[in-house]
Amino acid sequence: MAGLLLSPTEKVFILHGVQDDYRSDGRSNIDYRPMELETDVVSHASGSARLRLANTDILVGVKTEIDVPKPDKPDCGKLEFFVDCSANATPEFEGRGGEQLANSISNMMQKAYHSSQAFNLKQLCIFEGKQCWKLYIDILILECGGNLCDAVSLAVKAALFNTRIPFVKAALMDGGNIDLQLSDDPYDSKLLDVGSAPLLVTLCKIGDKCVVDPSAEEENCSVISLIVGLTGDRKYYYPKDADKQQSVESKCTTIGMNGPGSVAPKTLKDAINQGIVAAKSLDEALGQALLKERQQNIGIKKHSYGFLK
């Protein structure tokens, strides 16, 4: 990542640690650092979430708007991702410094959500061919502590889980135009089905092995990292009708690579398998946390904890 220098001896120490499956803070290669999650932090957004993973801090807001569907997909809604790298994270993001990173993350998310098996865009349809919901997903990176992609994808999924879309009360047909009347009551709204939404898992190749959830120092040691987008499992998010559906194998929606290095085919295969395992445990933990939070504030949320410690 950004502008971190490491001495050769520190790099050697990290490298040997990864080979030994024992990293500098005692984690093994497939362990994540503890995370903190809060949803519904931004009161004027349709849905929002804040995720903190060690020093990485992500805030996601979802905004809804009515739009005309694409002619080739008349029954689908739209998603748009926008990433903003705050200059608070590192001074390098000042001005246009973070643009490249922001674009690569938003492209990655766009690709991961593209498949209909990952996110069903039909649930955003209002009138086939005429009107649909467009979700603007704004991602704000407030602090960088390594492993941005994973944190972003988790926060996005949490924000979508929290998103409420108002019901349409009435519609007036006036020639070719449609006039919609939306419900004013914020609780007269529907929730999205995000169970299968994808999560990104970054696998950092250090030496011959891959690690999950790299810290900023570890990212600095690797020449290449693989980013794997994997679909989630509905059963973690909707436990009530869990028995009705079969457990789904997670599917790979996107693979990206970062960095100048190269990967051997066998390493790639191993890395993807490692990613699937990691994504599954991430998905399960996220589902548990989200359900717990929803249970805690049925109806109105008492107060938000926000950023203050």
Place this chain on the structure above:
Amino acid sequence: MTGHVSIRLASERVNACVASGSELPRFYTPGEVISGMQDFMRGHGTYAEDDCLKASVAGVMQKVNKLICIRPLKSRYVGEIGDVIVGRVLEVQQRRWKVESNSRLDSVLQLSAVNLPGGELRRRSAEDEQMMRKHLQEGDLISAEVQSVFSDGSLSLHTRSLKYGKLPQGTLIKVFPSLVKRRKNHFHNLPCGISVIIGNNGYIWISPQKHDLMVEGNVDEIQNYDMQPVTRSDRETMARIKNCIAALVASKMMLDDTSIMFAYEESLKYELVKDLLDPEAMLDIAFLTQHRINNIMEE
């Protein structure tokens, strides 16, 4: 083979405060009026405006007779002569290195202020100026002592002793400089077989203890020795100490060899080092350490 993932909710956030006294000092925010101008003297962290004394930083007040200072809660490192620091070489320049030391301005290490490895005496020649990068290059970590402070507040360092110089394998933790206690000695060989350098600038270096110091060995031999893998048991102890320091810092406790060692001993009840990353375990360790320190103070 399953990884360990834990996602906590913000509502379950742990308050990391371990201070026993419930009374918190009064905090001043920048621009807040401290007092009228009457007959107080303006100290660091304050300014005078509209016949009032106001705080220019966020912090707590310190009063010495008539002198009022505001000590900031969070600040960069302000160096003093004789401080031990850990820094990172940023740039190799003409006859000097630029060193990042967590202070407002980058510090300077003059070529004339270093001892060459192996105790070799430096010949002042052009050749040895060209060899500078061989000695210390960009990204290298060094331990050094503050030799003098320039008028703009930047520091001049020296490594003219065997204990200072380039650091071998290990890990660095960055903490607030205000949490480091000023002590006679900042190089500690802990009884658990790990050596720790607690830099006054808030950079703490953890490395395995060197068993045989090869002062006599030539440069290549030392380099070779530096690249040997660290044993698993040393690695575990280092990770444990790293997580213990992180726990103490999260609870804003002062760091020195005793508090680190107490935290280490208390942490032994958690068998897996990665369990110490959990906020509750961190609070537990900080609390127990505080308790032990209080006990010692009473005796």
